[in-house]
Amino acid sequence: MLVLRSIALFVLAAFAEIGGAWLVWQGVREHRGWIWIGAGMIALGLYGFVATLQPDANFGRILAAYGGVFVAGSLAWGMVADGYRPDRFDIAGALICLAGVAVIMYAPRG
Template sequence: MSVARSLLLFVLAAVAEIGGAWLIWQGVREHRGTWWIGAGVVALAAYGFVATLQPDAHFGRILAAYGGVFVAGSLAWGMAMDGFRPDRWDVAGALVCLLGVAVIMYAPRT
């Protein structure tokens, strides 16, 4: 398994899922309309397909590891798109989650 390919797929999945959820949020909560909501639905569907491209064959492992990417990616998205400023505990939690990703996905298997 190529770690670089796997990481790229995790990033693409995060952009699709977090971006899709953000678009729906904007459409509903910020009253930007149905086009934003529709774009969010399309992005969320894309996330479902991107996740299947991971080289590992175990659904549970992929989704568990992706959870850590989602946590860190959500904080990053909030910083980039909404001016959110994480505190040290947000950052610490995200780093713990990313450590979990590394252990789950890339630890040597016997």
């Protein structure tokens, strides 16, 4: 159950951080304005809060593992929001990152 909770929190954190960064990007690069930038900043703050809800109490471990989730999530966000088409190397890299997440977060520790 803790693993499922952890995975759900990683997905929620990815949605908040990647979505927040995307909103800021849209506000600045696509000239959509301060409302988009402000919404992005709120989402980025929410990401920081969600990360604290992970069952593991080690900041470095959580952020290191989240890095892998961020890589895969960013590619997925690009596909959905911007029509990005990852190539086989993008997909292979994302899978390697997710394998790293599994080792960092869920390997048995003594």
